[in-house]
Amino acid sequence: MRVFNEAFYTSAARSALAAFGVDPGAHVTLIKHRENAVFKVENAGLKAVLRMHRPGYRTIAQLQSEAAWTSDLRGASVPTPAHIPGTDGEAIQIVKTADGIAIYVDLLEWVDGAPASDEQLVPTFAEVGRLTALIHEHSKIWQRPAGFDRPLLDQNSLFGKNGVWGDFAQLAGTSAQQQQLFARLADAVRADLSGFAKTRETWGLIHGDLMPENILKSPSGTIVIDFDDGGESWFVGDLATSLGMYLGTDMFDPLMAAWLEGYASVADPEVIGLERLPTLIGARLLQGLGWMHTRRDSEVARQMTPFVIGATVDFAENYLSG
Known part of the structure; x- marks a missing residue:
């Protein structure tokens, strides 16, 4: 089990932004780390949430299924943040950390709430x-x-x-x-x-x-x-x-x-x-x-x-x- 290192994951989060067409120089702030490392991303009018998924916890098929499920739920009057697709149109992207570990990431709309x-x-x-x-x-x-x-x-x-x-x-x-x-x-x-x-x-x-x-x-x-x-x-x-x-x-x-x-x-x-x-x-x-x-x-x-x-x-x- 990797001991969580905020600087390491923040750097990885910045690297992941390019997959969504977001400037890696965007302001990135850690919100929480439990199942996933979750970051607030702010850049040129964009405000979003970047999730870096815990390696081994979910497969890419399961994460793609979550995106499909929540998208359909919004049409059924369940308010939940929408995914922001990557430059290839896919909700889930794969990035590699500096030590070569593949991590699934997704970007979602920011919600002003508490x-x-x-x-x-x-x-x-x-x-x-x-x-x-x-x-x-x-x-x-x-x-x-x-x-x-x-x-x-x-x-x-x-x-x-x-x-x-x-x-x-x-x-x-x-x-x-x-x-x-x-x-x-x-x-x-x-x-x-x-x-x-x-x-x-x-x-x-x-x-x-x-x-x-x-x-x-x-x-x-x-x-x-x-x-x-x-x-x-x-x-x-x-x-x-x-x-x-x-x-x-x-x-x-x-x-x-x-x-x-x-x-x-x-x-x-x-x-x-x-x-x-x-x-x-x-x-x-x-x-x-x-x-x-x-x-x-x-x-x-x-x-x-x-x-x-x-x-x-x-x-x-x-x-x-x-």
């Missing part, structure tokens, strides 16, 4: 519920283009040895007792998900990471960003992701009520399998532990690991005793 404040959370969750329903309803009717490929996110790939974010069992800083508890939780969640039907009403394309930071409030309304984790999964998984960080807080119930109200304005939330919400929250927590392991060199992982371990312990004890 995550909701605490005071805006409840009404924002109603809007998130509405937009989530639009994403799910679109999935039911959209004819995927040839070669469409997004990750499968089921009981065998959400967490564990084949987890898309890594294996929770490899996370350092956990005791043997905690790992035994997590293994029991994983077995129970996997068994429960194995019995969760994959029907037109419960299964399809989900965003996969509808966290507050990916829901921006802008002058034009609520914008959904970062479909990088999206794939084929149970629809209720989107609710589990949105609510998971509020588990055990006073905000959980009002936020869930707001989300359901928003969803119901578009489609019936009762048919997506709400009774499986606790199971999907458990899957999300185990997935998060795997993420903490594979991103252990990042500042975010170092800060969040104790919290996620504690939350998963509390959840597992309740889930397994139920």
